Amino acid sequence: MGLINNSRAKSPWVVHFDCGSCNGCDIEVLACLTPLYDIERFGILNIGNPKHADVLLVTGTVNPRNERVLRNVYEQIPEPKVVVAIGACACTGGVFADCYNVIQGVDKIIPVDVYVPGCAARPEAIIDGVVLGLQKFQEKVEKMNKKAVGN
Amino acid sequence: MVVLAIVLGPIIGGLLTGIDRKITARLQGRFGPPIMQPFYDVFKLLGKEKFINNKVQIVYVITYLFFAMLSFVLFVLGQDLIAIIFVLTVGGGAMVMGALSVRSPYSQIGSQREILQMLAYDPLLIITAVAMFMVTGSFKVAEIVNYQIHNNTPLLYVLPLVFIVLIEVLSIKMRKSPFDISAGQHAHQEIVRGVHTEFSGPYLALIEVAHWYELMLALGFVAIFFASNWYIAATLVIVMYLLEIILDNTTARLTWKWMLKSAWGFGIVLCAVNIIALYFI
Amino acid sequence: MLDTLLLILIALPFIAGFICLALKNHSARAVVVVLVSIVLMITSVVLLGQGNFEYTLGGQWNTLITYLDFALLAYIAFQAFYHRKYHSLFAYSAVIFAIASIVMVYYFDFVMAHGIEVEPTFFADQLSIIMVLIISIVGSLICIFGIPYMKDHEHHLHLEITRQPRFFLYLVLFLGAMNGLVLANNIVWLLFFWEITTLCSFMLIGHDKTEIATVNALRAISMNMLGGVGFTAGVMILFSNAHTLSLIDIINSNHAPSLLILPLSLMVFAGLTKAAQVPFQSWLLGAMVAPTPVSALLHSSTMVKAGVYLIVRLAPAYADTWLSTMVAILGGLTFVITSALAVGQSNGKKVLAYSTIANLGLIIACAGINTPLAYAGAIFLIIFHAVSKALLFLCVGTIEHGIGSRDIEDMHGLVDKMPLTAVISVIGMLTMFLPPFGMLIGKWTAMEAASVLPIVLLLMILGSAITIVFWVRWAGILMSTSSKPVKRVIENIAFLTKTPLVVLAALAIILNVIIFQVYNLMISPLAKVYYTKAADTFTQVGNGALVNTVGSFTLWPIFATVIVVILFSIYAVGKAKNSVVTAPYMCGETADNDEDRPRFRAIADGWVDYSHSNYYLNRVFGEEVLTNGSNIISIIAILVMFIVAYMGL
Known part of the structure; x- marks a missing residue:
């Protein structure tokens, strides 16, 4: 198991x-x-299909129109998975936080593991995240195994 | 021998894939992943949660893996080349049927294209075997190797054009650019992941391992072109592999029509010229 | 003992056919058909135990056959004439060919060869016995399948008066005629049974009496009568050249080849028409309008196999000639052309039809290569093709009655609706093109044999690669399922439908397991008798492998791998019981799991359906693209064959 975990x-x-x-963070x-x-130095690949992914990078503000899609995409990723919220908007809603249609942060919808602040976030910061x-x-x-035992 | 092939096959195949990714990265001016990266990928995938679309998929993946393994083992044991190619077809067929078993537009299109890839490389691979037969008088790998050692005439000298065709065949078989139309590799995207779109986690890992066996078999095909001297054969394999990587990085993806036309037109004509020339040598 | 066996194999189907015609009661007819089928199967197995034999019938029988032949040809002419308003060209040409045949047979029987006695009348070697087994077992199973099928079929057509008595008359009679054909040694007898199969196929293809059915039946009879005329002419020239009418005599090459070549080429031509080789493929495709048991019978065990039988039977007689090379090229051409045509088809029955013609082409190419290895390949292909193709036709028939379509595109996800039929169909398809199944062993043998004739080898390689295309995608589609959990369906099909399917599927698999025994017992002795000169190139069986001089096919690793795959799959599928079943990736949000099929999420949260289908590549592989050109090429090749034969090369 050590091999797999490493x-x-x-x-x-x-x-x-x-x-x-706003596409700033996307770029x-x-x-x-x-x-x-x-x-790719770290073995990181950008994959198109959530089924193959381990890490979900979310950018931009979540709103009631796309929260369902976000949750759906999150569910398509097999465990274990990590969510990284990139940029101020994804972390908290950023400058749009007070808008009527903005949800303040990705973590209101799905569990977020790492927050990468910045507007836009620097590539170094993203990699670090x-x-x-x-x-x-x-x-x-560990959590996954516990769940499996619980079942 | 069999155990050695089954164990060493994917290890070397995986390492070669790692080298491929490193060289590709360097060609693109990047640092690139560690050489061991393909193994990390596979082990990671093995530890992922199992997502399936239906249970038939699993059967197809297992068929693909074991028949890829079998074709390589048969090759190492020096068996009949045509029989090996037929066994290889089972694996390819299983992969296509696995992709067809899910009603996803991406894997459906991917499988149709994969069928065309099979259509493109399958006859050329058999013609290569036939060309070897024409020279050595046997379809058996062991006999082909013995013939070259015995007569000290490497096949490459008498079948240069067939060897050129083999470059294209291997590009198609290994889904390298410009023929990566049914599925992208590594960071490439083509119709998401083509035939592999709907396989994830451990099943994708098994597909990757099967791919390594196929890579080894493909390079084996190259090696027996210079079986009279194994050092040169090894060099030939390395040169061929580098050439594939360079081609992969310098060409753009073609349409299936181009692929079929070049494989059937260019490939068959070159092979035919070479085989006819044999009668005059 | 022997005369009883022959009586049962040849005469019983004739008698049973007429009993079927007389019986108006459906269940009584069903009982008769089932009984006859079982008796035929048992008798054919007894004949296998009996081994090779020769059997002579007296002269009065010859006279009887002559008169029956006249009656038969006259009836064919009448039938064609009677239906002339549907397609005058086909009808009148059939009439002309039939009348020409009558004149030729009259001249031959009463002027040229009057009172000639041929000994023996019947003979059987392993090839004949293999054919009898195929006809009696596979053919009988198809007849049994026909009982519930025809009931359903007439129900669909809303017929008031049942026409099944006539249908079963010809269906059962067909088996008798075929048994006679493959056992006959006297070529006049062979010709008689040959014409009976022509008549039966005409009647069965036109059975539905629709306009298209009648036109296609006329097409079939005109082409087959053309072959019949060729055959008769061949017999006449043969007699005047070599003064013999005995098959044994011809194939044991007791005569100078130059005397035999022209008549042989005419007989091969007759075989080509019957085996629906390009350019005669259109009659067999037209035959697809007939009820499925007819297609299955025509394609697997009878009719087309008669043509192939004749060409393979005569092969040793024209070994080492240019005629033989031309036969190989013609077969190879048909193999490539019809395989390519099959790629462009989405109609399941047409795919099967083209694939049949392709495989017959491969068999004929083997006959043309004419080495012991090729001969073995041809017989492998004959055996395994009969079983698998019969199975596939019956499956398509069952599917058609189940879902109301024979289009491949409508068969997506069939495994959810008709699990048993879908799985059996997939077995049938896999046995057609994958190792370790017999068709592939046959193809492998054919390819290694063709290494002496590179041009034919090239044709075989291309054809075999194309074959994979349409089988893989069809088999893949049948097993495609939606990711939503499906209720397990238990298929409700009639016992008499299910039994032939299951038996044929079991046969298709068991025959592969005992392939070495089959080879040693049936195929190897044949090659040894007919190819005494090439004694060192026989294929051997050793260490679980078929070994020939150029290569070897070791089968046990493949079987072992199959078993490992099955065990692993059971284990892995069992372990995957609790894994998450997801919907396919749809480029963003996926549809709910309880949706029947995946859809795209689009503007304003709407769902957008998409459709997907196979690539049929009609601009490359379409019928209208390929047919004309390939017909011309084949006609030229046939002309070259005749020229070569006329020059006695």
């Missing part, structure tokens, strides 16, 4: 969900893929 931290595949971002997420930052999230896999697995 591997989890070394091979996080991320799927990116844009809740309604920074994609910048992580570029040669300058090259997140994902790597931080990887450390959470261990607890996630």
Whole structure:
């Protein structure tokens, strides 16, 4: 089991969900893929299909129109999974927090493991956030096993 | 020998995939993942929660894995090349049927394209075997190797054009660009993940391992072109593999029509020219 | 003992057929058909125990056959003439061919070869016995399947007066005629049974009496009568050249090849028409309008197999000639062309039809290659094709009655609706193209045999690659399911429908397990008798492998892998019992699990359906794209064959 657990931290595949971002954070997420930052160094791959993903990157403000979709995408990811909220909007609603149609933070909808602040968040910060999230896999697995025993 | 093939096959195959990813990254000016990355991926996938669409899928994945394994083992044991290709077809067929068993638009299109890929490479692979037969008088891998050692004439000298065709065949078989139309690899996306879209977690891991066996078999095909000297054969395999990676990184994806046309037109004509030339040598 | 066996195998179906015609009661007819079928199956197995034999009937029988032949040809001419208003070209050409046949048979029987005695009248070697087994077992199962099917069929058509008596007359009679055909040694007798199968197929194809059925029946009879004329001409030239009418005599090559080649080429031509090779494929495709048992019978155990039987039977006689090479090329051409045509079809029965013609082409190519290895390949293919194809036709028939369509696109998710039929169909399809099943062993043998003839080998390689395309996608579609939990359906099909399906599926699998025994017992002796010169190239059975001089196919690792896969699958599926069943990925939000099929979430939270279908690539593989060109190529090839034969090469 040790082998599998070690591997989890070394091979996080991320799927990116844009809740309604101004695209600032999205561009920074994609910048992580570029040669300058090259997140594949950490074995991170940007995957299109939540079924294959381990990490969900959420950018932008959640609102009542897309919260259902966010929850649905979250549910499509198999356990163990980590959610990283990227940018001020995803963390708290940011400057739009007081708008009538904005939910203040992704964590109101799905459990968030790592918050990466910034407007927009820097690629270094995003990478740091994902790597931080990887450390959470261990607890996630324990929780998963407990659940399995409970069943 | 069998155990060795079953154990070492995926280990070397996985390492080669890791090297592929590293070189690809370097070609793109990136640092790239560790060489061991494919193993991390597979072990991680093995530990994921099992998501399935239906239970038939599982049967297809297992069929794919074991028949890929069998085809490689048969190759190592020096069995009949045509029989090996037929066994390989079982695995490919199982993969397509697995993708077809889910009513997802992505895996449906992926499987249709995968069928076309099979249509493109399958005859060329058999023609390669036939060309080897024409020279050595046997379809058995062991005999083909013995012939070259005995006569000290590597097949590459007499079948250069067939070898060129093999480059294309392997590109199609390993779903490398420009023929990665049925499924993307690594960070590539094509119709999401094509045939692999609906396989996740441990099942995707098994597919990856099966892929390593196929990679080993494909490189085995290359190696027996220079079986008279194993050092040169190894060099040939490395050169071929590098060439595939460079092709992968320098070409854009083609449509299925291009693939079929080039495989059936270019491939068959080159093979035919080479085989006809054999009569005059 | 022997005369009883022959009587049962050949005469009993004739008698039973006429009893069926007389019986107006459905259940009584069912009892007769089932009884005859069982008797035929048992008798054929007894004949297998009996082994090779020769059997002579007296001269008065020959006279009787001659007169019956006249009656038969006259009846064919009458039938064609009677239906002339449906398609005058086909009808009149059939009439002309029939009358020409009558004249030729008259001239032959009363002027050329009057009072000629041929000994023996019947003979059987392993090939004949294999054919008798196929006809009697597979054919009988199809007849049994026909009982509930025809009841349903007439129910669909809302017929007031049942026409089943006539249907079963020809269906059962067909088996007798085929048994006679494959056992006959006297070529005149063979020709007589040959024409009976032509008549039976005409009657069965046109059974529904719709306009299209009649036109297609006329098409079938005109093409087959053309073959019949060729056959008769071949017999006449054969007699005038070599003064023999005995098959044994011809194939043991007691005569100079140059005398035999022209008549043989004419007989091969007759075989090509009967086996529906390109350019004659249209009659067999037209035959698809007939009720499914007819298609199954025509395609698997009778009719087309008669053509193939003749070509394979005569193969040793034309070994090492250019005629043989041309036969191989013709077979290979048909294999590629019809495989490609099958890719463009979404009609399940048409796919099966094209695949049948393709496989017959492969068998004929094997006959043309004419080495012991190729001969073994041809017989492998004959055996396994008969079983698998009969199974598939019966499956399509059952599916058609179950879902009301024979279109492949309508068969998505069939496993949820008709689990048993779907699984059996998939078994049938897999036995058609994957190792370790017999069809593939046959194909492998054919390919290794074709290594002496690269052009034919190339055709085989291309054809075999194309074959995979339509089988894989069809088999895949049948097993596709929705991810929503389905209620387990128990299929409600009649006992007499289910039994043939299950028996054929079991046969298709068991035959593969005992393939070495089949080879040693039935195929290897044949090759040894007919190819004495090439004694060192026989395929051997050793260490669980088929070994020939150029390669070997080890079967036990594949069987072992299959068993491992089955065990692992049971284990993995069992373990996956509690795993999460998800809907397919739909590029964002997925539809609820209780939806029947996945949909896209679109604007204003609406759902958008999508449709998906197979690639049929009609611009490349369509009938209208390929048919004309390929017909022309094949006609040229046939002409070349005749020229080669005329020159006696």
